[in-house]
Amino acid sequence: PLTVVLNVQEGVITSCVILLHVFNAESIDLHLFINEVLLLCVGLGIAFIMNLIMPSLDHNLNQYKKNVESQFRNIFTTFGH
Numbered sequence: 001p002l003t004v005v006l007n008v009q010e011g012v013i014t015s016c017v018i019l020l021h022v023f024n025a026e027s028i029d030l031h032l033f034i035n036e037v038l039l040l041c042v043g044l045g046i047a048f049i050m051n052l053i054m055p056s057l058d059h060n061l062n063q064y065k066k067n068v069e070s071q072f073r074n075i076f077t078t079f080g081h
Helices: 002-006 010-024 030-053 058-080
Strands: none
Touching: 010 030
């Protein structure tokens, strides 16, 4: 619930992966820190590239939503008469 309030849901999985790596490590040293930073860079870089490549479907979904709402409005107007 706190992540929803703070609007940081996307970072939870990344944080869990890093946290589990640190908990599973035998020792916390510079090598672990560099490994985790590189892991973050690779993961976030791939996510950024995928977001650039993937088309945004928000416009289509909003159009479908407006269409469905319009159809419901027509149905309720018909039943109201």
